[in-house]
Amino acid sequence: MNEFVEAFLNLEIAAAALPILWMGLQQTLLLSALTVPLGITAGFALALLSTRRERWVRWPLMAWIDTFRAIPPLVLLILVYAGLPFAGLEIGPWGSVAIAFLLNTGAYYAEVLRAGIESVPRGQAEAGRALGLKPWQVWVFVVLPQAVRNVLPDLIGNTLEVVKLTSLASVVALPELLFQARQAQSVTYNATPILVAALGYFLLLWPFVRLLSRLENRQLAGRR
C-alpha cells in the first residue's frame, strides 16, 4: 500500500509537476478552442452540401464523410504529421493537428448536423419562402435554429469527444496536458503527474458529462 501511495499519490512530486501541468492545461484549452470551431465549420459546410439532391454531389460527399469516420483519428494525425514532410510540407504539430481534426471531426459534425437538418419538416422551409424570406434567410432564421436544437445532445457529445481527442496531440509532441504529464512522469519516474493530469481532465469535463447524460436520457425517453 505504501509503495502504491509512493508511486501514485506522491504529493511532493505532484506539487513539483503542477506548474508544468498547468501550462499543459492551458495548451489543451487553446487546442480545443482551435479544433472545435474548425470542426463545426467544416461540419456545417459538409452538412449544407449534403442537402443537395444531385447525385454527383451526394455520392462523393458520403464517401468523404464515411472515409474520415472510418480512419482512426490517431492514424490520420500521424499520416499528416509524419507523411506530409515526405511531400515537402513541414507543417509542425499545430498544423498537423488542425488538418487531422478538420478532416475527422468535420465528418462527425457533418453527420450530426445532417441528421438535424433532415429532422426539420420541409414545410418549414417552404413556409419561410412563402413569407418572402430569401433562401439564405430561410437557412439562418428558420431551418438551422431548429436543426441545431433537435440534435443539441449529439452536438454537445461530439464536442466533448473533440476536447478529449486533443490528448492525441501528445503523440506529435504538442505540449498539451497529457504530453506534459508524460514528460514529468519520465523525469521523475513516478506516475503521480499522469494521475494529476487525469484529475484535471475529469474536473474539466465532468460537468459536461453530467449535463449530457441528462439530455441523452431525456432524448431516449422521448423516442417512444
Added chain:
Amino acid sequence: MTGWEGFAFSFLNARVAAEYWPKILEGLGVTILLAALIVVSGLVLGLALAVLRCLGVKPLNWAIIFVVDLFRALPPLVVIVLIYFGLPAAGIGLSGFVATWLSLTLVLMAFAEEIFWGSICAVPKGQWEAARGLGLRFLPVLRLVVLPQAMRIAIPPLTNRTIAITKGTALGSVVAVAEILGAAQSGMAFSGNPTPLMLGALAYLLLFLPVVVAARWIERRFAWKR
C-alpha cells in the same frame, strides 16, 4: 524526379509496400483480436452495470454513476497511459495489449451502461408492473419483457459508440502494441518511407468502412417513426 514521381516514390512505393505488407497484415490480425475482445467485454460489463443499477440500491447506484462518469470524461489515451505507465510503478506490470484492452473495455463499459440504462428507463413503467403482476420474478421481467424493448432503442447509439471506441485500438501503438498503426509506424521507421503508413490507413479503411456503412443502415432500420 518530377513532382508526381516523387510523390509516388514516397507514398506509393511498390518495393516498400511488398516488403512491409505482411507486417501490416499481422497488425490487422492484432487489431481485429483486440477490437473483438473490447467489444465483448465492454458490452457485457456495460449491460451488467445497467442491470445492477435497476436493482435501485442507492449507494451502489452512486458508485456506478461515478465510475461511468469517470470513464466518459477521461480521454481513452489518458486511461491507457495511466494503466500502462502507472501500474508498473505500483508493482503490477501489464503488457501494452492487456493495458489497451482493459482501458478501452472500461471506456466502452461506461458508455454502454449509460445507453443501456437510458433505454431501460425509456421502457414504460406499465410494462414492468404488468409483467410483475403476471407473477414473473425480477430477472425474467428484465430478460423477457424489458430488455427486448430496450435493445431496440439502444442499438443505434450503441453501434456508433462501439465503432468509435473500437477505432481507439490505434491508441495501442502508443504503448507498443503491434497493431496496424504500430506495425505501420515501425515499417516507416525502418524503410524511411511513409508507404507503410499508407498501407496501414488502407487496412483501417478496409476494416472500418463496411462497419461505418452498416451502422448508417442500422440507424435507419431501427429509427422510430415519428
